[in-house]
Amino acid sequence: MADNTILIKNALILNPENNIEGKKDLLIKNDLIDEIADEIPEDKADKIIDATDKILLPGLVNTHTHLSMTLFRGLADDLALDEWLNENIWPVEANLNGYYCYIGALLGAVELIKSGTTTFSDMYFYMEDVAKAVDESGLRAVLSYGMIDFGDEEKRKAEIEENMNLFKNCNDTADGRIKVFFGPHSPYTASEELLKEVRRLADETGIGIHIHVSETQKEIDDVSAEKGLRPFEYLDSIGLLGPDVVCAHSVWLSDREIEIIKEKDVKISHNPCSNMKLASGIAPVSKLLENDICVAIGTDGASSNNNLDLIEELKTASLLQKVATLDPKVLTSDEAVAMGTINGARALGLDDEIGTVEVGKKADLILIDTNCANMVPDSSNLSSNIIYAANGSNVDTTICNGQILMENKELTTLDEQEIYQKAREAIDQLKKAI
Ligand SMILES: C[C@H]1O[C@@H](n2cnc3c(N)ncnc32)[C@H](O)[C@@H]1O
Ligand SMILES: [Zn+2]
Structure with a gap:
């Protein structure tokens, strides 16, 4: 099977431990974080995500x-x-x-x-x-x-x-x-x-x-x-x-x-x-x-x-x-x-696999958009901006196990409208059964 390669460019990384200063590129290979560096050539990946104005943190x-x-x-x-x-x-x-x-x-x-x-x-x-x-x-x-x-x-x-x-x-x-x-x-x-x-x-x-x-x-x-x-x-x-x-x-x-x-x-x-x-x-x-x-x-x-x-x-x-x-x-x-x-x-006993942005860990990563009203001006303290100013709607991209589940706020694996419809029908039926 061909490798799945995704290159995230220009990301500010917020890591709970071993913080990484400055903008970085991050390469995902299959399900793992393969490389984090100042600049990674674009020809190393099939898919490029531009993370300018975005904060990258562990899922x-x-x-x-x-x-x-x-x-x-x-x-x-x-x-x-x-x-x-x-x-x-x-x-x-x-x-x-x-x-x-x-x-x-x-x-x-x-x-x-x-x-x-x-x-x-x-x-x-x-x-x-x-x-x-x-x-x-x-x-x-x-x-x-x-x-x-x-x-x-x-x-x-x-x-x-x-x-x-x-x-x-x-x-x-x-x-x-x-x-x-x-x-x-x-x-x-x-x-x-x-x-x-x-x-x-x-x-x-x-x-x-x-x-x-x-x-x-x-x-x-x-x-x-x-x-x-x-x-x-x-x-x-x-x-x-x-x-x-x-x-x-x-x-x-x-x-x-x-x-x-x-x-x-x-x-x-x-x-x-x-x-x-x-x-x-x-x-x-x-x-x-x-x-x-x-x-x-x-x-x-x-x-x-x-x-x-x-x-x-x-x-x-x-x-x-x-x-x-x-x-x-x-x-x-x-x-x-x-x-x-x-x-x-x-x-959950998963700290060898997830929880930080680190080479060798699973590529479970999210990007948070800072180019929106509740995130400007960018705080020099990234964690302050994420915890005190942001909310879930600022999440722009979600990646799990190297697979993109949402990009630019669009889901890739699930059909949300169909799910909303089925969920409304299900709860209506359940309420009738009570
Ligand atoms: C798995 C079970 O736990 C119940 N459940 C859901 N929320 C709570 C809670 N805060 N405290 C105790 N039980 C809860 C579910 O309703 C289900 O019956
Ligand atoms: Zn509970």
Whole structure:
């Protein structure tokens, strides 16, 4: 097969680590970044992208999504988690099928590509249908099946089997862009037996674990009443925690729990918009960062956010920490860029492959247009312009695994109008079924 070669000319590079000063040319060969230099001859590539007036950065990494829930955008607003989930979301989810999850995932994929995310970590249902959407979109993903047993032994076996089948059928598919994790939903929906079995299987297979932990005060109260321990203490006591565990939310943490997270090198996926919208609380992110804990970013589903714009999420994360601590120096724009890129890659165990602009890494790259009203004048501090001034609509070009998924704001792999139409039809049908 002939090489796929793309040359990006004149790009200002924003890297979370090892910053590269000045305008550079970058050559992509097949799925990898092959060369970064002051000038690379045009005859080295089949395709040239002029990045004048554009900032190049690693594709963003969204570490906590429920992509198919993009169908439920605006379905149940202004509620706390308990009422939102029990009385609104779970009844609708009872009517889902593989097709709805596929269309919802495609709709989410359009939004991710358009706003600069190239990798996402998803926990949901009908995940083989989500994998199909990932394959077609060209995105990179970590997929987990949301296991819920509520202590029922039959259900537990079926849930574990479902996640194992996802692993067997989808891990390392889509040219290696899909990895599979275990997705025990939370300590209040997954039994101790299920969590212990997940730990055993994770050790056996080497795959990671994606779970919601310590999202609301109610969860702390319920878990404490049942187990006599706070959620992270409980999960530690049953041996679940380790460097391969990504915990979404992690809002309500005692000092002891922060110590446990640090000792066990657990990764945190911070979801500020969802936490604000459901009035769950404010995660102590600046304290976690002070403790050198790996904090990545996630949007949660579009039904509790209500969009998948990771640049907006990073700005929210930064501003929320400043106002929560009354210290404007916490969660700087540089730290936010790291949260959205390399920390996400580390959380998912993909930091050898993605998360920075570096020769030898996968060509997962985005270009952000600075020639627009909210980006002029160009700040001498690129991260400030990206985090505080930009939003997802400033993303001009998205490349994943060396494949262009969007160029000059035009999608190449997905037909967005057709997807919007099918998504509208799907949610209309679903609402009738409720
Ligand atoms: C995988 C399961 O997780 C649910 N889900 C979606 N968002 C949240 C959240 N913020 N907290 C807990 N569960 C959530 C989905 O609705 C699905 O039932
Ligand atoms: Zn969630």
